[in-house]
Amino acid sequence: MPDISIKEEWNDTAEEYFKSIVETIREPLLVLNEQLLVISANRAFYDLFRVSPEQTLHKHIFELGSGEWNENGLRRLLLDVVPYNKQFHDYLVDYDFPAIGHRIMRINGRKIVQQEGISPLILFAIEDVTERVKMEKAVNEYTLLINYSPDNMARYTLDGRYISINRAFERLIGMPRSKIIGKRLGELVAPPEMTRLIKAGFDQAIRTRIEAALQVKLKDKYLHIFVVPEIDKEGNVVSLMTFTRDITSLKKTEQELRENEEKYRTLVENANDGIIIVQDGIVKYANMCMAVLDESTPESIVGTPFVDHIYPSEIPKLLENYRRRMAGEYVPTPYETVLRRRNGEPAPAEINAAVINYHGKPADLVIIRDITERKRAEDELRRREWEFRTLAENSPDIIV
CATH class of the missing domain: 3.30.450.20 (PAS domain)
Structure with a gap:
């Protein structure tokens, strides 16, 4: 009898010692018997999964919570621990836990053999590695x-x-x-x-x-x-x-663009026709030929309203053509009009225009040809034609 009493006292002391060790471990920990019933759980387990001892102790591991531990791979591992004296490490459980949401848990399990005649136990250690796995995934993706x-x-x-x-x-x-x-x-x-x-x-x-x-x-x-x-x-x-x-x-592209820009700039600056760019009704660019036609300078033209350079009687027609072009409507070109020089005098001109993209916005590219001399020649031709017709109609002689 004394031997049995001493043995029972030793078992009680060992159990208390064992429970104290389990309780001091920071990671969640369960102690299972060979039937996989929970016989002990530490405070870290209760805190992490927000459950009580009544919801945990003497429950089958596969029945805890919403069955999160009843996962096929983990089930096979646990069922092999006692009969085959196996242990497993770093098994991951990816689950949406009822109280704490989606988590990734790393599980380690091993058999603890006690004194002869006492059933073995299973240590079921849990580590929340959600953030670590996310970090490792982020590092791998970053790499x-x-x-x-x-x-x-x-x-x-x-x-x-x-x-x-x-x-x-x-x-x-x-x-x-x-x-x-x-x-x-x-x-x-x-x-x-x-x-x-x-x-x-x-x-x-x-x-x-x-x-x-x-x-x-x-x-x-x-x-x-x-x-x-x-x-x-x-x-x-x-x-x-x-x-x-x-x-x-x-x-290389920038260099080619600069070279092309220089070529086109030289072409435009030395063109025999006036060239302007009109955006939102304002002249954004004018070449030298346009300045000669206006009897001013390119700098004095840029920034002025386009209508300032149109003879008053022609403004409605040109504004309507401008509106239609910017709206994508068809406008026959070229057409004749009359511009207004800086000194107010009229300047007959022929206009050819098209919509372009200028600094990211639609604009009107207007090519203006001074037809003053052509108009004078046409007037002179009409005058001579009139004189010839008058002479022919009033001559007593027959003119063939």
Whole structure:
């Protein structure tokens, strides 16, 4: 009898000791018997899942809550723990729990063998890894984004050593990652001038704690580089990142545009016809020939209302044609009209106009031809024709 009493006392003490250990563990923990009934749960379990001991103790693990632990994979693992003395680690349960919403739980389970004659127990440890899994997913997505980004990305120590690079950067430099990581800026293929500019960008980013932008030339390539400081919680710059974009094709396009613009500007400026651009009823551009026709200068024409350059009797017709063109309606061109010179005198003109896009908005491109001499010639021709007809009608002789 004394031996049995001592054994029972030891079991009671061991149980209390075991429960104390379970209670002090920060992660949620269940203790199951071999029938998978919950015989103990710690405070962390009750707090996390917002349940009471009455809802938990002596319940089957698969019947807890809304059956969140009755998941096929987890069920097989638990049923194998006692008979086969197995343990499992890092099993993930992704579930919408009734009281706490969607969570991802990492489960570890193992068998605890007690003294002979006492049934084994199962420790069922739970860790909420929702935020960690989200973070790992975000890091993986971020890594994929960096590696497959068309922009060249690199990360540096404050003294300019390469910490990491993406695949685009490898292609830009023409070296594998293994030969780049750990090297200092300037030890690779970059020319001294480019290295100097990038170091200046580094110094600016460290000093101002904001990104620095610069353009550099590497061999036959033009590069646009953003230097971004990485700042810790204390506000200290701990590393630097560069985002490099190859803008060679953009530079080439800009050069071609400038050349084409210069060609068209030369053509327009030296045209024999007056050319103006009218937007919202205001003259936005006028060439030299238009200034000659107006007897003024291009600068004095730009910014004035278009109607100021139309002879009063012609204003209704030209405004109606302008309205119809801007509305997308058909307007026959060319047509004749009369403009008003700066001194108020009429100037016969022939107008050919079309709608264009100017600085992102619709505008009227108007080509104006001075027909003063043509009108004079037509008037002279009509006068001579009248004289000849008068002479013929009043002559006593027969004119064939």
